[in-house]
Amino acid sequence: MKMTMLLAGVLLSLGVLSNVSAAQSSEPSLDSYIESVRADLRADKVAIITEAMQLNDRESKAFWPVYRKYEADVRKVNDQRVALIKSYSDKFATMTDADAKAMIDQSIDFESRRTEVKKKYAKEFQKAGLSSLTVAKFLQLEHRLDLLVDLQIASELPSLLIKPTGQSAPH
Secondary structure: OHHHHHHHHHHHHHOOHHHHHHHOOOHHHHHHHHHHHHHHHHHHHHHHHHHHHOOOHHHHHHHHHHHHHHHHHHHHHHHHHHHHHHHHHHHHHHOOHHHHHHHHHHHHHHHHHHHHHHHHHHHHHHHOOOOHHHHHHHHHHHHHHHHHHHHHHHHHOOOOOOOOOOOOOOO
């Protein structure tokens, strides 16, 4: 039950993306707003991991130092995603073929980098003394949390399948 409440909290806090476009009139405040939301999400995520993983003392001593390094690397990758989302939002109504190509490349690069970080840290967690089963549980949980974030982002961003006002349909 507690896990469900934590996941609901994460989903609710992710709902802030719908407010991002309203905050975009002032770039510095948008950036600070995004960073504030990201900090809240990181705290929620730690609570979810703590609750779901049920690590014993030995596992905790091995897990959390590696996790902090992992999270720092994930944050760098997610910075790229935030920049891509902001660019998409800015260019949505006037997107050119060149803009779309650049975003395709950036999106694929983001996914690749996210996977590389997970591969790197799967090894690091095991080197730290965690069992493969514990690492698999963490990676599955991380994947599920990523899916929740991805779904929320996808639901909040306008789709290219929907024609923006004042633009003709693609050929």
